[in-house]
Amino acid sequence: MSKILIVEDEESIAELERDYLKISGFDVEICNNGDEGLLKALKEDYDLLVLDIMLPGADGFEICKRVREEKDIPVIVVSARKDDIDKIRALGLGADDYMTKPFSPSELVARVRAHMSRFNRLTGVGKQANDVIEIRGLKIDRTARKVWVEGEEKTFTAKEFDLLTFLAMHPNHVYSKADLFREIWGMESLGDDVATVTVHIKKIREKLDDTTADPDYIETIWGVGYRFK
Ligand code: CA
DSSP states (O other), X not given: OOEEEEEOSOHHHHHHHHHHHHHXXXXXXXXXXXXXXXXXXXXXXXXXXXXXXSOSSSOHHXXXXXXXXXXXXXXXXXXXXXXXXXXXXXXXXXXXXXXXSSOOHHHHXXXXXXXXXXXXXXXXXXXXXXXXXXXXXXXXXXXXXXXXXXXXXXXXXXXXXXXXXXXXXXXXXXXXXXXXXXXXXXXXXOSTTHHHHHHHHHHHHHHHTOOSSXXXXXXXXXXXXXXXX
């Protein structure tokens, strides 16, 4: 079971976060003090950290910075401060995400899941032989996160890779842009976000040398979405 450490001095918030994460299947510990939180985060093996910024003892920035020097686990910073500068600072110190309080606990759960699965994919948890998909001249190594088209390696961004791999693993299945957004970005689409999917599909097609008119891989199903051949 994945283990999460919450460092948060407001007990009611910490407990609410813990309860939601627990019913979602995570093992959760709470620390109400920054110095203790830092020690625990460094010493024990957690799969993800949720850090408040304003804490007694070391603050969330300090913890994030110190943890980052030794570990690459996902870190989500939560804060009551709405300043963009805090967000920029947290992300600059290596946090993976920043959330402003108050937020809905289910939003936190969604982000925790997204960061964890992304991290697990990146580090190839459960190592066996590399997991490779090969379809008509396209080769996707899911373990190494590499793609070759007709033997030539192509560079994909993380989201392009995730999107291509998801479609390739579900051939002959039509997905709407909203489906793909939810699947790959780990959150519900708010409408405009589907344009993000369109842009990524376009980039993927360019790299695959795929055309809309006569596609080898990704077909556009007009008015519905996309289908991998
Ligand atoms: Ca606080």
